[in-house]
Amino acid sequence: MDFEQLWSPVMARILPKKDVVIIGLGWTGAVMAQELTDEGLDVIAIERGPWRDAPTDFPPSQMQDELRYRVRHELFLRPDQLTFTFRNKVDQQALPIRNWGAFMPPNGVGGGGVHWNAEMWRFLPSDFVLKTHLTQRYGADFLPSDMTIQDWGITYDELEPHYDRFEYLCGTSGTAGNLRGKIMEGGNPFEGPRSRDYPTKAQPQPFSHTLFGKAARELGYKPFPQPSGNLSTAYTNPLGLRMGPCTYCGFCEWFGCSNYSKASPQTTILPVLVRKSNFTARDNSEVVKINTDRSGKHATGVTFVDSSGEAWEQPADLVILSAFSLFNAQLMLHSGIGQPYDPATGEGRIGRNFTHQTTSSVNGFFDHTKFNFNPFIGSGSIGMCIDEFNGDNFDHGPHGFVGGGYVGQVQTGARPIESALTPPGTPKWGTGWKNAVRDNYLSTVKPGTGVHGSFYAYRDIYLDLDPLYKDRFSRPLMRMTIDIKENEAKQNRFLTDKFAEIIKAMGAASLAKTYRTAPYDSTTYQTTHLNGGVIMGADPKTSAVNRYLQSWDVSNLFVLGASAFPQNAGYNPTLTVGALAYWAADAIRNQYLTKPGPLVDA
Amino acid sequence: MRRRKKLDVFAGAAALFVAMACGKVTASAGEVNAQDFTTVDGGRYLSILSDCASCHTIPQKNQPFAGGRPIETPFGNIVAPNITPDMDTGIGSWTDDQFDNAVRKGIGRNGERLYPAMPYNAYTKLAREDVVAIRAYLNTVTAVYNPVVASTLPFPFNIRTAMWVWDILYFKQGEYAFDSHQSAEWNRGAFLVDGPAHCGACHTPKTFLGGDKTSLYLQGAQLQGWSAPNITNDLRTGLGGWSVDDIAAYLKTGHNRITGATGPMAEAVDLSTSKMTDDDVKAIATYLKSLPGQGTAPAPVSSTAPEMRAGGAIYRDQCSACHGLGGKGVDRLFPAVANSSLARADDPTSVIRIVLRGARSVSTAKEPTAAGMPSYGWQLNDFQVAAVLTYIRNSWGNASPAVSPDEVTRLRNSLAKRTD
Amino acid sequence: METGLGPVVSRRSVLLSTAAFLIATSSRRTTAKTISGVLPWEPNGGNPPVAAKLGPWEFFTAEEGRAMEALADRIIPPDPQTPGGKDSGSAVFVDRQLAGGYGAQEGLYVRPPFITGAKNQGTQSEGGPRKEYREGLAALDRACQAREGGKRFADLPDDRKDQVLKDLEEGNLKLEGVDGKSFFALTIKDVQTGFFADPIYGGNRDMAAWKMIGYPGARYNYLDWVGRHNERFPLPPVSMTGRAEWTSNNSGAR
Secondary structure, X not given: XXXXXXXXOOOOEEOOOEEEEEEOOOHHHHHHHHHHHHOOOXXXXXXXXXXXXXXXXXXXXXXXXXXXXXXXXXXXXXXXOOOEEEEOOOOOOOEEOOOOOOOOOEOOOOOHHHHOOOEOOOOOHHHHHHHHHHHHHHOHHHOOOOEOOOOOOXXXXXXXHHHHHHHHHHOOEOOOOEEOOEEOOOOOOOOOOEOOOOOEOOOOOOHHHHHHHHHHHHOOOOOEEOOEOEOOOOEEOOXXXXXXXXXXXXXXXXXXXXXXXXXXXXXXXXXHHHHOOOEEEEOOEEEEEEEEOOOOOOEEEEXXXXXXXXXXXXXXXXXXXXXXXXXXXXXHHHHOOOOEOEOOOOEOOEOEEEEOOEEEEEEEEOOOOOOOOOOOOEOOOOOEEEOOOOOXXXXXXXXXXXXXXXEEEOOOOOOHHHHOOOOOOOOOOHHHHHHHHHHHHHXXXXXXXXXXXXXXXXXXXXXXEEEEEEOOOOOEEEEEEOOOOHHHHHHHHHHHHHHHHHHHHOOOOEEEEEOOOOOOOOOOOOOOOOEEEOOEOOOOOOOOEOOOOEEOOOOOEEEOOHHHOOOEOOOOOHHHHHXXXXXXXXXXXXXXXXXXXXXXXX | XXXXXXXXXXXXXXXXXXXXXXXXXXXOOOOOOOOOHHHHHHHHHHHHHOOHXXXXXXXXXXXXXXXXXXXXXXXXXXXXXXXXXXXXXXXXXXXXXXXXXXXXXXXXXXXXXOOOOOOHHHHOOOXXXXXXXXHHHHOOOOOOOOOOOOEOOOOOOOOHHHHHHHHHHHOOOOXXXXXXXXXXXXXXXXXXXXXXXXXXXXXXXXXXXXXXXXXXXXXXXXXXXXXXXXXXXXXXXXXXXXXXHHHXXXXXXXXXXXXXXXXXXXXXXXHOHHHOOHHHHHHHHHHHHOOOOOOOOOOOOOOOOHHHHHHHHHHHHHHHHHHOOOOOOEOOOEOOHHHOHHXXXXXXXXXXXXXXXXXXXXXXXXXXXXXXXXXXXXXXXXXXXXXXXXXXXXXXXXXXXXXXXXXXXXXXXXXXXXOO | OOEOOOOOOOHHHHHHHHHHHOOOOOOXXXXXXXXXXXXXXXXXXXXXXXXXXXXXXXXXXXXHHHHHHHHHHHXXXXXXXXXXXXXOOHHHHHHHHHHOOOOOOOOOOOOOOOOOOOHHHOOXXXXXXXXXXXXXXXXXXXXXXXXXXXXXXXXXXXXXXXXXXXXXHOOOOOEOOEOHHHHHHHHHHHHHHHHHOOHHHOOOHHHHHHHXXXXXXXXXXXXXXXXXXXXXXXXXXXXXXXXHHHOOOOOOOO
C-alpha cells in the first residue's frame, strides 16, 4: 500500500525477534498466547489500548457510572484514534462514524471481554453447514439471489471439544439441553449435543425474567436460562484462576466487572499468562502493518507505533492477528495481504461477507400497583430465552425467509439514563413525561436485545478502504457498506411479533414494539457483533483463511475472531470466537509447528 | 521455528544444571566443590528458607542476588550488598569463614560490624555447614558486577562501631538448641521461625534501638508503613482461629479460606515460603500454633455508635460486593473480613493502608489469581475509612478498638509519598 | 442567578461533595508499558471520576445559563415531591459537560471534510455541542423576542414557555440558522441525562431523580434480593460520593 506514512520503516527501531507476535490482547489473543506459551514458544502480545484490571480500572467504587462508561464510552476505542466510514449502498457517499452508535469497538487489554455481557451461546450444528443445509431443505431458489452464505469448512462436531474448553475456562453457568444426544429438561432442547454439563449451575432469575419463562412455557415453548459467563457461584477454572459469584449489580454490559464474577481475559487467563517467563505484553501500542517478505507470502513480523509516537518493528516467525473483527479486516487491507473484495465481480478475499446481527426489542409496561420488577437487579447474561425460532429450528417454507434467532427477557439491569422509559403516547418532556417516568420505572420490562436474529451475507454488504477519509496516520479509513435486506427484515418482523406475544402474556398493560427495518442505522446501538471480512472456508476463491484460520496468502499468519464468520447466526458470537481460537491453537500446536506451511492446499 | 521444551518449573535447579554443564561456575574460594550437587542444592533451599533474594535482589530486575535494593529501617535506608560471586563487587573473593562471620555473627569481611537489617541475630541459629552450603549455592549464580554503597544512614547510625553496643544488648549468638520436650516437627518449626525464616524481623516489635522486644515475641510490629500481624495463637488478633492447614496453605500458596498475603508478606510468600517443602511450612504452622495467645479482648463498640452506623452503610454499599454481606468473602479470592485477625489487629495500620491505597494479593503457582483491593482513598474521607474499619472490627462477633479518624489522617499523610 | 449551583444547595449535598473534592485527580495512563512477570499494580491506581466543581457557570454566559435553567425546568418541571430540572442541577450538568470533554468532542473523529449526509450516518458537525448550544440558545431567545412581545425565553410565563417548546418540537417554530427541532431534542436528551446521571456530575442533586423512580443508585450487591420477587428493595440510593448514612450525623438507616 502506498500511504503517506507518518511512521517510516527506516525510522522504526527493530526489536529482538520473537517466535510469535500477537496483535491484540483480547479474548482470542489471550487464548492463543496461553496455548503457544504452553508450547514453549516465546510470545509477545501487542495491544493498542491500556492495561486494565478490576481493582484499578473498574472497581465497585466507580464502575456504576452510566454517564461515563455507557453514554461517553469510557472503555471503548476513541473514534479519534480509529473509526470507519459508513453507507447503506454502493452508490452512496460514505461518511465517517464520528461517534459510536450502532456498535462500540473495544480497546485495551481484555478487549471486548472486559465490557461484554458474557452470553455463552453455541451455534447450531446446521449453522456451520448453512448453505448446504438450506439448499437441501428448501432448494437453491428459496434463497435470495444476492445472498452469499457459505459453509464454514468446519463442523459442529469438530468444534465441540473447543466449545467445551472455552465454557470451562469461563466457568459458564447454564442448564444443559442436550447432553451427548439426550434432551435434558430445563435446558435448550435445540442445542447441539454437548459432551458434558455446564461447569456451574444456571444463575437464579429475577422477577421479570422468571415471569417471561412462565409465560413462554404456558404458550407451549421450552424456555431455558441464558448460558452465562456471569457466574452463579464461585469457580476455579482449569488454569487455577478463581472467580467469584455475580452480585447482580446491573452494570455488566459496557462496564468492567469489579468482583471477578464475569469471565474475561483478566479473570480467566491473564494472571497465569503474565507469570510465564516466555510471555511479554506491550500496551498502548498500535500495530499499523503486518510486514511480509518480497514474495508477499511470508510474514516477517509487525510494525507498531506506541503512545509516545515511536515506531517499532517486531520481527517474529508466526503472526497472530487477533484484534476485533473490523480491525482484523482493516489491518489486512492496510498490509496488502489478500486481494480486496470487489462487489462488482464478486472476486477477492478480504472484506467479503460482512455481517452484523438483526436485533430488535419489545418493551412491556405493566401496572405499577401490581408489578415491581426491581429492574436494576440483573447481570449481563441473565435471562430466560426460547430457541424455537432460531436457525432452522422451524420450517421456513411458509414464511419466505431464512434465518432466525433466540428471543428472551435478557434485561441486564435498569441504568436510569437509558431505562427511564415511558409507555407509547407519553410526551417526551414536561409533567406528563415526569409522572410517567416515575410510575413506570420499576414496572417496565426492557429486554434490550430481546430479539437476537441472524444476519446472513450478501454480495453488496462488504468492507473496503474509503477513498476520502483518513486516519491519524493518513491511512484510508475502512468503509462499511451495509444495509438491512428484505430477508432479515422479514425474519425480524416474524421474531419480534412472536416475542411480543410472550411479553403480552406476562401481563403487560401496553407494549412498545420496534422492528429492525432498512436502512441500517449507524446511530443507535444494536450490538457489537460485527462479523466477516476475513472469512473462513474450504474454497480459497471465496474465503480469506482456511478452516484453521490460516491465511490462504501468508501461511505464517492466522486471523482469529468473528472476522472469520462467513455469516452470522442468531446467537451472540463470543463462545464461537473462543472455540475457534482453541481450534486454531490446536492446529498450530499439533500440525503447524511440526511442519510449518499451508495446512490446507490451496 | 524452534520448538522448545516445556518450561521447567524448578527454574533455579534448571539454571544450576545449565551453569554446571557449561562450566560457567565462577572460580572462587570456598570449601565446597561446585559439583557437590547435594550441598549446592541444599544451599539453594537454605537460601530460600532464609529469603536471601528478597533483600539482595531488586524486584523485576532479573539480576538475582546482585544487591542494590534499599532496605528500610526506622533509622534510614541500608542498601543490600551484592552477594553474587563477582570477584570485585560481590563475594567471589571471600573465604567461607568470612561469609560465615557475616551471616551468623554480623561481622563483615574486614571485621566491621554489620547493621542488624541483616538478620544475623536469626541466622545465628544456622549451623556452619548450612552457611557454607548457602555459600556454595551462591557460587553457582551468575556473577554480576554491581558496586553497592551499603549504608546511607544518617549520623549517628552511620558509625558502625556503635553496633557492638547493639550486639551486647540484643544479639545472642548460638546455633539452634533442640528442645527434647517437643516433637521433631515443633523443633523444626522453631528453628525455621527463629532462624533462617527470621519471622521476628517483621513480626516482633522493636525497641527504639531496633532490638527485639522479647516479651512481645511475634505479637505484631510495624515496618515500611505496614503493620505485621500477631502470629502467635491468639484467638482475636493472631492465628488462634487458623488451623495448621490454614497456616500451611497461606505460606505455601499465599491464600487460604480467611485471607491472602499482600504487602511485604506477599514478597516473603513469593520468594520464600511458597518454595518451602510441605513439611517445613507445616512445621512452622505447628510451632506458631504452640505460642500462647494473650487472650485480652475489649468490649465491642456499640452498634448504635455513629461510626458503626456509617461504617455499616459503607460496608453494605462498597465492600459487600466482594467481601460478602456476612463478611465471609470468597474462598481464596476475597478475604473473609469477618474472620480476619488482621482486620481485628490492635494496630490497624495495614488495614487502613489497604482501604486507602488498595492492595494486590500475591500470585503463586498454586493460587495465581492475585486478586486486588481497589483504592478508596479518593472516595472515603478519614472518618469514613475509620468508620468502615471500626464496623468490620466490631461486627459478626468481633470486638476490637475503634479506629480513629486521626489515625487514618496520620497514615494518609505519612503514606502520601510512598510509591509501594 | 448567576451561580451555576442554583439556589438550593442543601447541607447534605455539600457534605457529600466534600469527599469528592478530596480527590487528587490522577492523570490517565497512556504511557506504553512492557508487562511481564507480575500483574501491573500501583497504589492509588485507576481513574476515579472527576467531580463537577461548585461555582459559577463554566461554559454558559449568564444569559445562556438563565435560558438553560428555564429550559431544564420546563423539560423536568418541579412538583411537590421532586425538584425540577433547575433545582436538581440539570442546567449545571449541561454546563459542566459542555465545558468538558463532551463539549470539546474529545475523542471523537473530527477530521474533515464535513459533508451533510443521511440522518442514519450520524452527526457530521465540526463545531459539536458547544456550537449547537451557543447558537441554539441565542436563536431561541431571538425567536421568543420576535414572537412573544420582546421577551426572552426565560422571562416567559410557564404556559408560554411550554407553547414555544411544543412548537419547536413539532417544527412549527423555526429558529434562525439552527435546526430548532434537533436542538430541542438535544436539549431534552442532555437535561434528562443530567437528571439521571450520578450527582457527582452536577445534576440529580441529592439523588432526587433516583429517589423519584426508586433506583437505588451506585450499588454493587443485590445477591440478597435477586430471589425476592415483587418486593421493593429496601435501601435508599447511593451515589459515588456516598449517601447521608455514610456521615457521622446519620440517622442510623442502613
